[in-house]
Amino acid sequence: QDILTPEERLWLDQQPVIRFAPAPNFPPVEFFNEDNEYQGITADFIKIIDQQLNLGQKLEIVQLKDWGEVMSEGRSRGIDMWGAAEKTVARSQYMQFTEPYIRxxxxxxxxxxxxxxxxxxxxxxxxxxxxxxxxxxxxxxxxxxxxxxxxxxxxxxxxxxxxxxxxxxxxxxxxxxxxxxxxxxxxxxxxxxxxFEWNLRFAVRDDWAPLLSIMQKSLDSITALQKRDIYRYWINLDSSDSWKFTKDYMLIAMAGALVVIVLVLFGWGWRKRAAVNMQRLTQRIEEQKKIEEELKNLATTDELTGTYNRRAILEIAQTDYQKCLDEGQPFSVLLIDIDHFKQVNDQYGHEVGDRVIRAIVNVCSDILKVKKIGHIGRIGGEEFVVLLPMIDQTEAHSVAEQLRQCVEKEPIQCIENTWYSATVSVGLASLEHSEKFDELLNRADMAMYQAKKSGRNRVAVSHELVAG
Ligand SMILES: Nc1nc2c(ncn2[C@@H]2O[C@H](COP(=O)(O)OP(=O)(O)OP(=O)(O)O)[C@@H](O)[C@H]2O)c(=O)[nH]1
Known part of the structure; x- marks a missing residue:
């Protein structure tokens, strides 16, 4: 049974074309996907209306650049119908609006x-x-x-x-x-x-009064069930579909849209739910931020010791070092290597070896924290680097000595009733001339080997190597 009057049907039959311009980029209400297909909530309404009215080839969906172009084409009668328009005084000069169907x-x-x-x-x-x-x-x-x-x-x-x-x-x-x-x-x-709240409506050019009543009738005849199906479709849409949103977004955005549409359709306490929607958005952003922070931590943390891993400490080094270089400030670096560590592993097993590594890092980190200086990172199996920005060689040497002595004094339990006293050899290099950080680190490394060579459990300074 035709929902239109004979006059309306006649008017429609006489129209060769109805040019319909959606907002090209207004998801999830309406938009064109990557294949330039018209999609969204309004698009689904249009599908039903199209079937009801048997518009067929009459309905020409026009894809314009942006909403500004949609409006200007409307003003110059370049298009005849809009899908999700807000009613304003200015627009009422050339458009007529149906009742709202999305808020x-x-x-x-x-x-x-x-x-x-x-x-x-x-x-x-x-x-x-x-x-x-x-x-x-x-x-x-x-x-x-x-x-x-x-x-x-x-x-x-x-x-x-x-x-x-x-x-x-x-x-x-x-x-x-x-x-x-x-x-x-x-x-x-x-x-x-x-x-401000969008009350989105279909709109038609103001000199086409019959089309307005046709559209309103058609909208009115869409059942609550059909409307519900529209949002269900969007809710269940898979992320692999043409609407290339992430699954997460689909759930949240569609849940938001669902709440919006359902509440509008069923006339519930919209404002209260809008507050819930906002809360959800804020919450979602916070959750995502937390996940990103966790991922970042994972990417920069050494699993065994919880301190910076090689990549992270070298990244920090580049930034801190460049800053000191630019500002003419001192910068020192320590390279710490555990002495005879292979023996620990061989004698007590790998697990105890791990415990020794952790204990040494803890001792060093605690000292740096108390002094509020530097950063420590693990750059190899039993090798650590300590960055000391703004610290000159004399001060760095006393820091290195303190680290070495504290490690030596820290008893580490290996097995029941057996305690082990680890020692470390430390190489120190301080910024002396405009060199690259890698060169500075290399000097610290050479100093560390010098410390090993001259008996271990000591601090060697790169400058002394060069001078001597
Ligand atoms: N337990 C444990 N051992 C490790 C880890 N990474 C490296 N090692 C061990 O550390 C030892 C390093 O040995 P070497 O390079 O020969 O040096 P060293 O025995 O410490 O002797 P010097 O450095 O010359 O004083 C090797 O036995 C490695 O297997 C780790 O993550 N855990």
């Missing part, structure tokens, strides 16, 4: 360190909004005291905030989650709603 809040997103909550906290701050988006117009109209700046898309705006080029962005939370995940922008958080 999304615009949230305020800032960097983690930002202090303050809500839109009031943004006075005097650089706040970005998306050009040609109703949320941006709302910001400019209602908060002229803000230093608002338009950017072409959410992604660019989020990056500006993350990198410190702007203080805040106002954007819809579902899209924000997507781009935050996509770009790995883990330093962001949500501090509240902007007071």
């Amino acid at each position: 999304l809040p615009a949230v305020i997103i800032v960097r983690q360190e930002f202090a303050g909550d809500g839109i009031e906290a943004l006075v005097g701050k650089k706040v970005v909004g998306i050009e040609n988006y109703a949320s941006y117009e709302h910001l400019q109209e209602n908060y002229p005291q803000l230093n608002a700046l338009g950017v072409p898309d959410i992604e660019a705006g989020l990056r500006m905030v993350s990198y410190g080029a702007a203080d805040a962005i106002v954007a819809n939370n579902a899209a924000a989650i997507y781009y935050i995940e996509k770009n790995g922008l883990t330093n962001l958080k949500v501090i509240g709603e902007s007071g």
